[in-house]
Amino acid sequence: MSHPHNPKRPRRVTARTPAKVNVQLAVGGLRDDQFHDLANVFMAVDLHDTVTVEPAEELLVTVSGRDAHEVPADASNLAAQAAWLLGERYHRDPYVHIHIEKNIPVAGGMAGGSADGAAALLAIDALWETKASRSALLELAARMGSDVPFALYGGIALGRGRGELLTPIKPDDGGEREYHWVFALAEGGLSTPAVFHECDRLRMASGGGHLSADVPMPDPAPELLAAIRGGDTVGLGRMLAFGLNDLQEAALSLRPELRATLDAGTAAGALAGLVSGSGPTCAFLAAGEEEAVQVAKALRESGMCRDAIATRGPVPGASVEVVE
Ligand SMILES: C[C@@](CO)(OP(=O)(O)O)[C@H](O)COP(=O)(O)OP(=O)(O)OC[C@H]1O[C@@H](n2ccc(N)nc2=O)[C@H](O)[C@@H]1O
Numbered sequence: 533m534s535h536p537h538n539p540k541r542p543r544r545v546t547a548r549t550p551a552k553v554n555v556q557l558a559v560g561g562l563r564d565d566q567f568h569d570l571a572n573v574f575m576a577v578d579l580h581d582t583v584t585v586e587p588a589e590e591l592l593v594t595v596s597g598r599d600a601h602e603v604p605a606d607a608s609n610l611a612a613q614a615a616w617l618l619g620e621r622y623h624r625d626p627y628v629h630i631h632i633e634k635n636i637p638v639a640g641g642m643a644g645g646s647a648d649g650a651a652a653l654l655a656i657d658a659l660w661e662t663k664a665s666r667s668a669l670l671e672l673a674a675r676m677g678s679d680v681p682f683a684l685y686g687g688i689a690l691g692r693g694r695g696e697l698l699t700p701i702k703p704d705d706g707g708e709r710e711y712h713w714v715f716a717l718a719e720g721g722l723s724t725p726a727v728f729h730e731c732d733r734l735r736m737a738s739g740g741g742h743l744s745a746d747v748p749m750p751d752p753a754p755e756l757l758a759a760i761r762g763g764d765t766v767g768l769g770r771m772l773a774f775g776l777n778d779l780q781e782a783a784l785s786l787r788p789e790l791r792a793t794l795d796a797g798t799a800a801g802a803l804a805g806l807v808s809g810s811g812p813t814c815a816f817l818a819a820g821e822e823e824a825v826q827v828a829k830a831l832r833e834s835g836m837c838r839d840a841i842a843t844r845g846p847v848p849g850a851s852v853e854v855v856e
């Protein structure tokens with residue numbers, strides 16, 4: 533199935549994808565397929581991985597940047613899975629060199645692997661000129677992982693099902709809102725399945741052994757949706773401080789030292805601190821850009837994290853940046 537190079541075809545394509553934070557992560561019961569039903573309110577934030585693809589004799593993954601050595605450079609890499617899935621669908625050998633420039637913390641609860649998978653889908657589709665429809669890309673994305681479809685969407689969106697059934701959430705006046713965030717990066721990652729498992733274990737223990745399947749279907753918090761639709765930073769902070777991440781207790785149970793990180797960020801003036809998704813990255817909402825810079829500085833000086841990054845959201849989802 534080799535395709536001779538057509539001089540008009542692209543030689544190299546670069547795409548980039550943002551990380552995410554979950555402003556709500558309501559976790560329902562364990563389903564028969566071993567996933568949990570979610571009400572997952574994602575926000576894409578301005579911290580990106582970049583993926584460059586070019587034709588090659590075999591499927592090859594290379595990685596550079598932050599924590600590159602922790603990223604699998606084999607078929608388990610979500611970017612490699614994108615090549616396999618697109619190849620299967622369009623009857624092509626998945627022979628591409630995929631280079632990932634990592635910036636999103638690995639196993640940090642910020643969907644870095646999903647970001648790379650989504651960027652690779654767009655980049656390889658452009659390289660091969662397969663012109664996959666948006667719905668075809670979303671379907672392949674959902675097969676790759678629950679978080680991958682949102683990486684294509686970006687912005688703010690509610691994810692239902694296992695997180696893959698998305699509805700965008702926008703301010704009522706149609707305008708853009710900017711929220712200022714600080715992310716405190718932890719040493720080492722947390723395994724997403726292990727955190728879901730710990731969530732089930734804690735529920736079983738506190739409920740006297742009730743089956744996780746008895747947990748009601750999760751819903752988004754109406755006050756949270758109202759804050760987002762009203763572009764209300766203080767209202768969003770109030771809801772985050774209330775505690776809308778059902779995986780937070782599980783992440784803290786596996787990593788108790790994250791409590792001190794959360795305390796350090798709120799003591800430094802953040803409106804609210806929360807564990808990002810399954811953790812261990814901690815996210816802090818700040819009142820404005822200046823406040824975010826101050827919170828990041830205080831967190832770095834506290835020694836409670838390995839680095840702290842001030843950034844903003846929401847930002848658009850995965851996009852092709854350069855076609856050469
Ligand atoms: C928790 C979240 C929140 O957005 O992300 P992270 O914080 O890890 O980035 C997601 O639900 C993670 O999505 P993703 O990382 O794509 O997970 P998947 O590959 O689909 O699933 C990995 C494993 O996580 C568990 N899982 C995932 C999604 C879900 N709705 N229920 C689950 O129980 C299952 O054990 C599954 O085998």
Ligand SMILES: Nc1ncnc2c1ncn2[C@@H]1O[C@H](COP(=O)(O)OP(=O)(O)O)[C@@H](O)[C@H]1O
Nearest residue numbers: 608609610638639640641642643644645646648
């Ligand atoms: N491109 C990738 N970048 C990072 N991790 C990847 C990638 N592809 C597969 N993985 C695997 O996925 C796991 C979870 O990574 P990641 O997506 O960064 O975290 P999280 O699920 O917490 O958001 C990693 O530990 C790694 O084994």
